[in-house]
Amino acid sequence: xxxxxxxxxxxxxxxxxxxxxxxxxxxxxxxxxxxxxxxxxxxxxxxxxxxxxxxxxxxxxxxxxxxxxxxxxxxxxxxxxxxxxxxxxxxxxxxxxxxxxxxxxxxxxxxxxxxxxxxxxxxxxxxxxxxxxxxxxxxxxxxxxxxxxxxxxxxxxxxxxxxxxxxxxxxxxxxxxxxxxxxxxxxxxxxxxxxxxxxxxxxxxxxxxxxxx
Amino acid sequence: xxxxxxxxxxxxxxxxxxxxxxxxxxxxxxxxxxxxxxxxxxxxxxxxxxxxxxxxxxxxxxxxxxxxxxxxxxxxxxxxxxxxxxxxxxxxxxxxxxxxxxxxxxxxxxxxxxxxxxxxxxxxxxxxxxxxxxxxxxxxxxxxxxxxxxxxxxxxxxxxxxxxxxxxxxxxxxxxxxxxxxxxxxxxxxxxxxxxxxxxxxxxxxxxxxxxxxxxxxxxxxxxxxxxxxxxxxxxxxxxxxxxxxxxxxxxxxxxxxxxxxxxxxxxxxxxxxxxxxxxxxxxxxxxxxxxxxxxxxxxxxxxxxxxxxxxxxxxxxxxxxxxxxxxxxxxxxxxxxxxxxxxxxxxxxxxxxxxxxxxxxxxxxxxxxxxxxxxxxxxxxxxxxxxxxxxxxxxxxxxxxxxxxxxxxxxxxxxxxxxxxxxxxxxxxxxxxxxxxxxxxxxxxxxxxxxxxxxxxxxxxxxxxxxxxxxxxxxxxxxxxxxxxxxxxxxxxxxxxxxxxxxxxxxxxxxxxxxxxxxxxxxxxxxxxxxxxxxxxxxxxx
Numbered sequence: 001x002x003x004x005x006x007x008x009x010x011x012x013x014x015x016x017x018x019x020x021x022x023x024x025x026x027x028x029x030x031x032x033x034x035x036x037x038x039x040x041x042x043x044x045x046x047x048x049x050x051x052x053x054x055x056x057x058x059x060x061x062x063x064x065x066x067x068x069x070x071x072x073x074x075x076x077x078x079x080x081x082x083x084x085x086x087x088x089x090x091x092x093x094x095x096x097x098x099x100x101x102x103x104x105x106x107x108x109x110x111x112x113x114x115x116x117x118x119x120x121x122x123x124x125x126x127x128x129x130x131x132x133x134x135x136x137x138x139x140x141x142x143x144x145x146x147x148x149x150x151x152x153x154x155x156x157x158x159x160x161x162x163x164x165x166x167x168x169x170x171x172x173x174x175x176x177x178x179x180x181x182x183x184x185x186x187x188x189x190x191x192x193x194x195x196x197x198x199x200x201x202x203x204x205x206x207x208x209x210x211x212x213x
Numbered sequence: 214x215x216x217x218x219x220x221x222x223x224x225x226x227x228x229x230x231x232x233x234x235x236x237x238x239x240x241x242x243x244x245x246x247x248x249x250x251x252x253x254x255x256x257x258x259x260x261x262x263x264x265x266x267x268x269x270x271x272x273x274x275x276x277x278x279x280x281x282x283x284x285x286x287x288x289x290x291x292x293x294x295x296x297x298x299x300x301x302x303x304x305x306x307x308x309x310x311x312x313x314x315x316x317x318x319x320x321x322x323x324x325x326x327x328x329x330x331x332x333x334x335x336x337x338x339x340x341x342x343x344x345x346x347x348x349x350x351x352x353x354x355x356x357x358x359x360x361x362x363x364x365x366x367x368x369x370x371x372x373x374x375x376x377x378x379x380x381x382x383x384x385x386x387x388x389x390x391x392x393x394x395x396x397x398x399x400x401x402x403x404x405x406x407x408x409x410x411x412x413x414x415x416x417x418x419x420x421x422x423x424x425x426x427x428x429x430x431x432x433x434x435x436x437x438x439x440x441x442x443x444x445x446x447x448x449x450x451x452x453x454x455x456x457x458x459x460x461x462x463x464x465x466x467x468x469x470x471x472x473x474x475x476x477x478x479x480x481x482x483x484x485x486x487x488x489x490x491x492x493x494x495x496x497x498x499x500x501x502x503x504x505x506x507x508x509x510x511x512x513x514x515x516x517x518x519x520x521x522x523x524x525x526x527x528x529x530x531x532x533x534x535x536x537x538x539x540x541x542x543x544x545x546x547x548x549x550x551x552x553x554x555x556x557x558x559x560x561x562x563x564x565x566x567x568x569x570x571x572x573x574x575x576x577x578x579x580x581x582x583x584x585x586x587x588x589x590x591x592x593x594x595x596x597x598x599x600x601x602x603x604x605x606x607x608x609x610x611x612x613x614x615x616x617x618x619x620x621x622x623x624x625x626x627x628x629x630x631x632x633x634x635x636x637x638x639x640x641x642x643x644x645x646x647x648x649x650x651x652x653x654x655x656x657x658x659x660x661x662x663x664x665x666x667x668x669x670x671x672x673x674x675x676x677x678x679x680x681x682x683x684x685x686x687x688x689x690x691x692x693x694x695x696x697x698x699x700x701x702x703x704x705x706x707x708x709x710x711x712x713x714x715x716x717x718x719x720x721x722x723x724x725x726x727x728x729x730x731x732x733x734x735x736x737x738x739x740x741x742x743x744x745x746x747x748x749x750x751x752x753x754x755x756x
Contacts (some may be wrong), residue, residue: 047653049654050654051651051654054580074651075655075659079655080656081651081655087646089649089652089667090751090753091670091671091747091752093749098664100656100658101656101657103657131705131751133750133751133752151655153655
């Protein structure tokens, strides 16, 4: 079964249930989980990428393209993640950031060519040697997206990735990210508190407790 | 950290009770009791230690309470790291040059007093230990200041001070009532370390302290280094006495803490505002801070000038001629001692840094939280006096045949370097943005790759700073080098202290200057290398 399947996923802390989701996100589809801060959105996200802190208890299973990823560590899940801000590695160049994500198979000139091609697609040709700190917000967001895509994920999680951008840029980057994800047929879960983001994503919108909004 | 301390203590206990000669008996204690200088020596250790700690604490508190926010305070902050990195021996030697009857102070006064020859005054090695106390104070004020500055953010000081001020309290008394109780809880361990150190300091007491009798720690060292092994028992017994004395002093200090707390509570009830105290106290705090910094700075300048001095007669303030003769003549010895000093420091720091990083990384990977008890363990080698457990470690080194080898000395240095490296690195390591690790893992990187490619390079600056702190600690070590090295491992520090009794100021100056320059170079490298490595990375600049 292709796609990201949350199979009766339930997360609780003590007696309180924070997240209850039972659904399938098909390839190329976008699911939006919306709610105010503190509503369990980030908890759901941590559970899906595998960084849930000990006080939380997780029940149910997570499947990606027919493989159960619940017992796997983050690095083996093949789920890409875009943060609220870009979290580029400040000590590496733009090319270094992309190279970090590229799987180790490619070497030498082929590797550099792949990075250059990714920068081309991101609309940032020749940026490989640039310091990420000298880029604009929109440029950084695109580098972060392509860094995530170069790791060849099978699903994409977006943690309010547009909330730090200006209104104009925000719309532009949002469609840029979602189009790339659809092109590659990735199942996408978008976590946000912003109704505009949810509407633009186009898919179904639910609360962390699984209720349609 | 507990291992070497306990093993050392056990190794001290055994000879003290005569277990090496078929005991147990109290022979060694009888021999100790038979030493006529015992009473005076014990009183001296206690007096100088308590006085130095109380003075250093009072001065530091005055600086923090009254000078914060002034330009003098900012200047002091900038001088803090260089001051801290100067080894104890170099500070003591510099101060000795300053205070001695033929030192700069006497030369300054000479025209007024009409002196044509150095006055016959006991300004150094005075029987009451005043010079020693002064030396300890100027060395410990920067340390306590650093500890307080690290603790202040956790005390909510600015808001508390504002509340006190809005109730009409002066700065000084407002600080004492509103901030001090919370602050003191945070700096209690460092204060205990200062007290234990001050009572048992060896090299400072050798250079500045009285001689007949000397402080207990100095006497123990002399017995330990006595070629006749018979004195070892007496030394071990005295080391135990010293340990008991420190324990007693710490207990006494704790009781004083409680008494002071009660007194403060009573004072608070009286509602006295102390607003008029600030006017006289602020300049006093400024003067004391200036005095502490100037004493070290002028002392070090004196060392430097003496090392290049040609003819320099009393009461001239500067030498008539300058020459590099001292340096060129001492060059072979200086080079050899420097190489040994650096080798020991690099080895000890490499081990300490490796252990610290392994500890912190394990803590991060397994989500462990350090407890207060673990912190006590870390402080143990800093609080248990060196003089109490090093004789035992020396005994063990003798038994295993490791005594006198540089490797054994480096291992002993690790015991003292590790706590400082850990305390220096841990805050930055723990404050590292955890999302970087999550981003790395989501890109498919394993924990090792995240550590080596992301965490370590991003923490290059604090890692190198911790290494520089460790280098400074190792370079300054006197007693471990002397005892575990059996006098055969010669470093700049052991040589500078050994020369100090000889009185050749030019040579002493050269050794002390190098002893001070090596840590300074380490700190310069810790600042310069990351700046160079990340010169094209604005996101890695110091903020």
